[in-house]
Amino acid sequence: xxxxxxxxxxxxxxxxxxxxxxxxxxxxxxxxxxxxxxxxxxxxxxxxxxxxxxxxxxxxxxxxxxxxxxxxxxxxxxx
Numbered sequence: 001x002x003x004x005x006x007x008x009x010x011x012x013x014x015x016x017x018x019x020x021x022x023x024x025x026x027x028x029x030x031x032x033x034x035x036x037x038x039x040x041x042x043x044x045x046x047x048x049x050x051x052x053x054x055x056x057x058x059x060x061x062x063x064x065x066x067x068x069x070x071x072x073x074x075x076x077x078x079x
Contacts, residue, residue, distance in 0.1 A: 010055045
């Protein structure tokens with residue numbers, strides 16, 4: 001998959017994940033957009049790859065945050 005398609009897919013996935021972000025006061029959609037716009041001028045493939053890896057790291061952190069939120073909710077219900 002080309003880097004452009006990977007970046008677009010990652011952007012869409014991060015925006016979808018941002019819908020359920022636990023803190024309503026934090027502008028997750030704006031943050032994601034600013035990060036992608038900041039890196040849109042990159043032309044070196046290694047720098048682009050590094051930026052995509054950072055985006056993947058953000059995706060994993062958001063998913064971990066969601067699973068932690070679910071765990072805490074279940075813990076409150078049963079303890």
